[in-house]
Amino acid sequence: MGNWKKTYITPLGNKTTSKPLTDIESFRYRQAADMSIGGQLRKANLRLQELKAKQAERASEVHKEWVEETEKNKAPLAAILGAATYTPRQQSDKENSALRVAIRETEELIKNLEEQKDRENGVDVGFWRGFGRTMGDVRTWDFGMGDMADAMTMMNADKLKGDNATEGERES
Structure with missing residues (x-):
């Protein structure tokens, strides 16, 4: 022994x-x-911060590309035409679109988890909170355009993992 x-x-x-x-x-x-509501909220908030940081970084990269192209363009109306292309460039960027969808979904998850946490603590999560949440959401007022853009991004998500996709597109 x-x-x-x-x-x-x-x-x-x-x-x-x-x-x-x-x-x-x-x-x-x-x-x-940790699958408690508090644990899920912590993870979702950390994820949201990461996604917003990635989106801001990507937006600045697209802006730098736009500035470089605008400076190279010596056409007489280049400044006017360049100004007209900046916003569509940001909106059509695949990586930025995927990050925007992920941010919206994470924000929805956080709202749902906060409501669940309040329910467990006995706080009223009735009509007025739902009314305020719905009326305060931009997507309520944009006639479904935000949801349509999200759906199109998700439908094309498998192209973000294709051979021609950039590393950022794959990650997003």
């Missing part, structure tokens, strides 16, 4: 004799597997 040692089994099934290592691995596992 030998000396008895305490053996700890982590949530991932690893055996160890170190309690601190077991505690650390258990804590990380619980954080990763």
Whole structure:
């Protein structure tokens, strides 16, 4: 027989004799597997921040490309024509469109999770909150154009993973 040692089994099934290592691995596992409303809200808010940062970065890249092309264009009406092409360029950028859809969906997820959290805490989530949420949403007033743009982006999402797609398009 030998000396008895305490053996700890982590949530991932690893055996160890170190309690601190077991505690650390258990804590990380619980954080990763946290499916509570609060945990989901934290993850969704972090994801939203990442997406907005990526979108801002991509918008600045498209702006730089536009500035370079505008400076190279020496046509008499170049400034007027260049100004007319900036907004469509931002809107038609595939990576930017995919990020915009992901941001909208993440914002909707956050709103739903906040409502669920309030329901669990006994806060009224009735008519007036839904009314305010619906009336305050731009997509209520744009006659379905935002939803249509989102749907078209999602329909063409498999092209963002094709051979001709950029790394940014694949990631978005």
